[in-house]
Amino acid sequence: MSDADRNASSLRGYYRWHAKFYDATRWAFLFGRRSLITTVAEQIKSPGRILEIGCGTGKNLIALAEAFPEARITGLDLSSDMLDCARAKVAPYAGRIELLHRAYDGPVTDGEEKFDLIVISYALSMINPGFDDVIRLCRDDLSGGGIVAVVDFHETRWTWFRKWMGVNHVRMEGQVLAHLDAGYEALVRRIGRGYGDLWRYVTFVGR
Ligand SMILES: C[S@@+](CC[C@H](N)C(=O)[O-])C[C@H]1O[C@@H](n2cnc3c(N)ncnc32)[C@H](O)[C@@H]1O
Structure with missing residues (x-):
């Protein structure tokens, strides 16, 4: 088994277990998710197809469906437990939102229409190793002029907190932003702070 497969299996x-209380708890620390969608809507008016990589319980899928009523949306996740939570939420949007149960280890589009917008919200910091491959792979799934929109943990100056987040599968060493900067032209690039300055999170929209 490769390290990437081991990480996927561990996630x-x-x-x-965490799917059971994910929605009840994550609002308290996954900051910037709602404002990412608002920010993206200022950059792209009417995307035809949208992909969220690591869509989890589907909160962003609903926000995207509301922000972009014409778009067809795909939510992809490797966890069937998280997708089970998402399934109930997206039911009213049947026909507009589809769910894919798989890891993002290769392009989703195969000769079909590409995505005008790819959203990755608090997933890249958990894909270790392989977050850099995901960032690179998005290019193959994006239409010409397509946009990638990311919100994620960035870094912390507190060693104990970095270690604690590591226990929860999150790597917080500024690595996500460094690779986004290297691969995409930034349209929006913002650093926010969680609980004073316990940690920083990044919002990045690029093409
Ligand atoms: C912290 S949750 C974020 C969920 C959602 N995007 C949100 O903002 O609430 C991270 C999600 O990414 C998924 N994930 C992690 N690595 C993945 C991969 N390589 N391919 C697809 N999904 C992945 C996990 O299963 C989990 O549901």
Whole structure:
């Protein structure tokens, strides 16, 4: 088994348990998710197809469906437990939102229409190793002029907090922004702070 497969398997196990209370708890620390969608809507008017990589319980899928009423949306996640939560939420949007159960380890589009917008919200910091491959792979799934929109943990100056987040599968060493900067032209690039300055999170929209 490769290190990437081991990480995916470990995340599946983690979310088997955490899916049960994910929505009830994550509002308290996954900051910037709602404002990412608002920010993206200022950059792209009417995307035909949208992909969210690591869509989890589907909160962003609903926000995207509301912000872009004409768009067809795909939510992809490796955790069936998280997707089970998403399924109930997206039911009223049947026909507009589809869910894919798989890891993002290769392009989703295969000769079909590409995505005008790819959203990745608090997933890249958990894909270790392989977050850099995901950032690179998005290019193959994006239409010409397509946009990538990311919100994620960035860094912390507190060693104990970095270690604690590591226990929760999150790597917080500024690595996500460094690779986004290297691969995309930034349209929006913002650093926010969680609980004073316990940690920083990044919002990045680029093409
Ligand atoms: C912290 S949750 C974020 C969920 C959602 N995007 C949100 O903002 O609430 C991270 C999600 O990414 C998924 N994930 C992690 N690595 C993945 C991969 N390589 N391919 C697809 N999904 C992945 C996990 O299963 C989990 O549901």
